[in-house]
Amino acid sequence: DQQVKQNSPSLSVQEGRISILNCDYTNSMFDYFLWYKKYPAEGPTFLISISSIKDKNEDGRFTVFLNKSAKHLSLHIVPSQPGDSAVYFCAAIGAGDQKLVFGQGTRLTINP
């Protein structure tokens, strides 16, 4: 039962352009959604989150959009930089819970 899904295993974007990573979920009880970035040989690092009562959260070059009716969220990175090349995980967490439910990840490659 995959409650959080990232259907694109990989994405390639030109430097300076916008990167859009997508995530779908099935559990309407999730309270927060998070994006993590992972480099090889390192643990996931927190990038940005959004509460289920919001539809947008922005932090510098990163913006997360939440569409609750579609059970869909997306991460926009603009402009994309070579250092953004990594695996991005979408994750969700329920109210009062501490268990993160992760998607399968999307490998983002930024080409110079």
Place this chain on the structure above:
Amino acid sequence: ETGVTQSPTHLIKTRGQQVTLRCSSQSGHNTVSWYQQALGQGPQFIFQYYREEENGRGNFPPRFSGLQFPNYSSELNVNALELDDSALYLCASSRSIGTDLPSHTFGSGTRLTVV
């Protein structure tokens, strides 16, 4: 502020053996969670420890067990290793239950290979 430290970084074990992985939590964090990340997959929740007791468990068999110590560090033990246990094991520490959005800090993981 120290981060999450995991040891060892790499480990090779034979099927049927037992393994212990260790994790030191970030300063100020009192909850530790363990995740298994198989190749090409996202991390899967194994279990969580709070106040030295298991507080939530994912879909993993009893041969996966753990401990949390008074200094909030933790161990993950896996008995009777199987080939499918080969994965990256991630430890994450966080603040106590009840905060609005727990702040998880992950370690770099232990890469376990079972042969």
